[in-house]
C-alpha cells in the first residue's frame with residue numbers, strides 16, 4: 001500500500017523553510033550568504049522588507065478599523081463600568097462618607113453635610129451639579145431635581161456670613177482686600193501689570209495663609225482660578241463666592257489669628273472678634289440642607305452617594321440584569337421594575353425563532369439553487385439577492401403596509417370572507433410583525449452560505465447513495481443533509497448574530513411587545529442619555545455573541561463554516 | 566442483425582437512444598448484449614456518450630427511446646435504488662461524514678440486514694481489498710488508491726451481480742493505476758460479477774476486458790475482444806483510436822476476394838485486405854501497424870508491391886527502435902523494430918524500400 005503523501009518537512013533542496021533550518025543548524029558556524037553575511041540575517045532582512053510592505057498595504061484599513069471600530073468598542077466597554085463623576089464632583093463628601101455605614105438607615109454626621117455644602121457649592125458654580133443629579137437619578141429617582149434645587153439654594157448659607165462680615169467692614173465685600181489677604185504679592189503685582197493680552201498670571205496663595213486659614217485658602221484658590229480660566233476675569237476685581245465667607249467663619253472659629261501680621265491683619269482680627277461674639281449668627285449645615293429640600297434628611301440619598309462613590313461601579317451591569325446596588329450588596333429589583341431580563345430573553349427567543357424560520361424557508365431554496373442548471377440558478381440567485389438592493393427601511397415599511405389592520409393581507413382575508421371586517425388580525429406592532437419582517441430581511445444571509453456549501457456537494461454522492469440502494473429520503477437524510485449542515489451552521493450563526501443586534505425593523509414594526517434589547521440600548525443612548533447603562537447592555541450583548549461564537553466553534557468548528565465557494 | 570434475445574444475455578441495450586436537449590442525439594441506436602460474468606469496457610473519446618450509457622443503465626438517466634433489460638427484465642421504469650447495481654465513481658464518492666466501515670455498511674443498512682451479518686460482510690469486503698485495518702478512518706484520511714479500494718469494496722459489499730465503473734482509476738498515478746487494473750480484473754473474475762467499465766485509456770481497456778466497445782459519436786464503432794480490436798479494426802476510427810497506426814490514402818484499383826490493389830495518391834500501388842470497401846474506384850484509407858512493416862527485402866514475400874521510403878528520424882527507445890519515414894508523401898509514417906542483436910539501425914537520410922504482408926494492410930473507409 002503506497003501512501004503518496006509527501007510530508008512538507010521531508011522535502012529536501014532549497015526551499016525557504018529549509019534555508020531557515022539550515023540557518024538554525026549553526027554547529028559549524030553560521031551559514032553564510034553569497035555576500036558573506038550570515039544567511040539567517042540576510043534572510044530575515046529580506047523577509048522584513050516583505051512584512052513592512054504588507055503592513056503598509058493594510059495600514060489604511062487597519063487605522064480605519066482601529067479608529068472607527070476597535071476604539072469605540074473599548075470606549076463602550078470602559079463606559080459600562082466607569083463612574084468617576086461622583087468622586088470628581090463630590091470629592092470632600094466621598095471622603096467624609098468613608099466611615100458612614102450605608103446600611104444603618106441613619107443620617108450621616110454633620111461633617112458630611114459640611115463637605116457636601118462645599119462640594120455642591122463649587123459644583124454649582126461650575127454647573128456640574130445637574131450632570132451629577134442626572135447620573136444619580138438613574139439609581140434613585142428624584143436626585144436630579146434635588147441637585148438642581150440645591151444648586152440654586154446653596155448660596156443662602158454663605159450669605160448669612162457674608163452679610164455679617166460686610167456689616168463689620170465694607171472691605172469683606174470687596175475684591176481687592178480679599179485678594180491681598182489671600183494672594184501672593186508677586187502674583188498681585190503680575191496680575192496688576194497684566195494688560196489683558198495672553199494668559200493671565202496664574203493665581204498663587206500667599207505663603208503661610210494655608211496654615212492660618214486652611215478652608216478659606218482652599219476655597220479662595222478654587223474661586224480665583226475658576227475666575228481666571230473659566231470666566232476670564234481677574235480675581236482682583238471679583239468679590240469671592242459666599243462659600244469663601246463660610247470657610248472664613250469656620251477657620252476663625254477653629255483657629256487663632258491673633259499672631260497674624262500680614263496684609264489686612266486688622267480686618268482679620270476684627271472679624272475673628274466678631275465671630276467669637278455671642279450675637280454672631282451661625283448656620284447648622286444639616287438644617288440649611290433641610291431648608292433647601294427635605295429629601296436631604298432622607299438617608300437614601302446619602303446611601304446612594306456612598307454606594308456610587310467608587311471610581312468604577314458594577315451598577316450599570318447590575319441594572320442591565322434587573323438588579324441594583326444596595327447598601328447590603330446587589331439585590332434583585334422589584335418585580336414591576338424588571339425589564340432587561342425580559343428583553344434579553346425575548347431578544348434571544350425571537351432571534352431563535354427568526355433563525356429557525358430562515359432555515360425552514362431557506363433550505364429548500366438553497367437546495368433548488370444548487371441543483372438547478374447554471375442559468376436558471378443565476379436567475380433565481382438574482383431574486384434572492386434582490387432585497388439587498390432595496391433599502392432596509394423601504395422593505396420594513398412595505399411590511400407595515402402589508403401587515404397593518406387596514407393592510408393588504410387583512411383586506412384580502414376580509415374580501416375572501418376568512419375574517420370578519422371587525423375582527424381584522426393584528427399582525428403588526430407585536431412580536432409576529434417583527435418575526436415576519438426580520439425573517440424576510442435576513443433570509444438571504446441564510447440562503448447564501450447554505451447555497452455555497454450545497455453547491456460544493458458533488459451530485460455523485462447522491463447517485464452513489466441511490467446506487468447503493470437508498471431511497472430518496474434516506475439519501476437526503478443520511479448523505480445529503482449531513483454534508484449541508486456546515487451551511488446551516490454558518491447561516492444560522494450569521495442570522496442569529498445579526499438578529500440579536502437588530503434595531504430598525506423591531507423599532508418600526510415591533511410596537512412595544514416586539515422590540516429588542518437593541519431598541520432599549522438606542523433609547524438610552526439618544527433619549528435617556530444613560531450611556532453607562534447602554535454600554536453595559538451593549539457589552540452583555542457582545543459577550544453573548546462571543547460566547548455563542550465560541551460554543552459554535554467548539555461544536556461545529558469555525559473551519560467548517562463556509563461562506564463562499 | 567444479430568440475435569439480441571440470447572437466452573444467456575444478462576445486460577441488453579436494444580435500439581437505445583438518448584438526447585438531453587431534444588436537438589441532438591448523444592447516444593444513437595445502441596445495441597449491446599452482455600452475458601453474465603463478462604468484463605466489458607466502453608472506450609471512446611471524451612463526449613462520445615460512455616457515461617450517458619452507464620447512467621442509463623444505473624437509472625440516473627432515462628433512455629429517450631429503446632429498451633434496457635437486466636437479466637431479461639426491462640428496467641426502464643425501475644428507480645435506481647431498486648436496480649441493485651453496484652457503482653464505482655471516478656471521484657470515489659465515499660461519504661465524507663462517515664467512517665470507512667459506515668460507508669461499507671450503508672448499503673447493507675438500507676437493505677435492513679441485521680447488525681452481526683452486516684459486520685461480517687463489511688469485514689469480509691474490507692479484507693477482500695486488503696483494507697481490513699482502516700475501518701475506523703474517514704475517507705479524507707486515506708490516499709487516493711486506498712479510497713479507490715474502499716469505493717470498490719462498497720460497490721461489491723451488497724453482492725450485486727452487475728457493477729458499473731466510470732473511469733475509476735482516472736485520478737491515480739500510472740503505477741498505482743496498473744496495479745489496480747490487475748486487482749479489479751482479478752476480483753471481478755474471482756467473484757464472477759458482470760462489469761461494465763468506462764475508460765478513455767485504451768491500454769486499460771485492452772488489458773482488462775473480455776470485450777471492448779469502442780464508442781464514437783454516440784455509436785458503438787466496434788465491439789470485439791481486445792486482440793481482434795487491435796489487429797482487425799473494422800473502420801478507420803477504430804484503427805486510429807486503438808494503438809499506433811500508419812495511414813495512407815488512395816483509391817481501389819483491383820478487387821479479387823480478400824485481396825485488393827490500392828493506388829496511393831502519388832500513383833504507387835500496394836496490396837491490401839479490403840475490410841469495409843467493396844467497389845473498384847472507391848476512396849480508401851489503408852492502415853498498417855508500425856510493427857508489421859518490413860524493410861528487410863529477404864523477409865518480404867515474392868512479388869508483393871513495395872514502396873520507396875526515406876528515413877527521417879531514428880529514435881532509440883530501449884526495447885524497440887522507432888523510425889520515422891517519409892512514405893508516399895506522408896512524413897509521419899512510423900515503423901517499430903525490436904531491439905535484437907542483429908537488428909539494423911537505420912540512418913536518417915537513407916533510402917529504403919518497405920513492404921508488408923497483404924493481410925496486415927487493411928483497406929478501410931476513407932472519412933471525408
Ligand SMILES: Nc1ncnc2c1ncn2[C@@H]1O[C@H](COP(=O)(O)OP(=O)(O)OP(=O)(O)O)[C@@H](O)[C@H]1O
Pocket residue numbers: 585586591609610611612613614615616617618765
Ligand atoms: N446532463 C447533461 N445535459 C446535457 N448534455 C449532457 C449532459 N451530460 C452529458 N451531456 C452531453 O452528452 C454528451 C456525452 O456525454 P458523456 O458524459 O456521456 O460523455 P463521455 O463519453 O462520458 O465523456 P468523458 O470521457 O469526457 O467522460 C456530451 O456531448 C455532453 O456534453
Ligand SMILES: [Mg+2]
Pocket residue numbers: 615616617731
Ligand atoms: Mg464520462
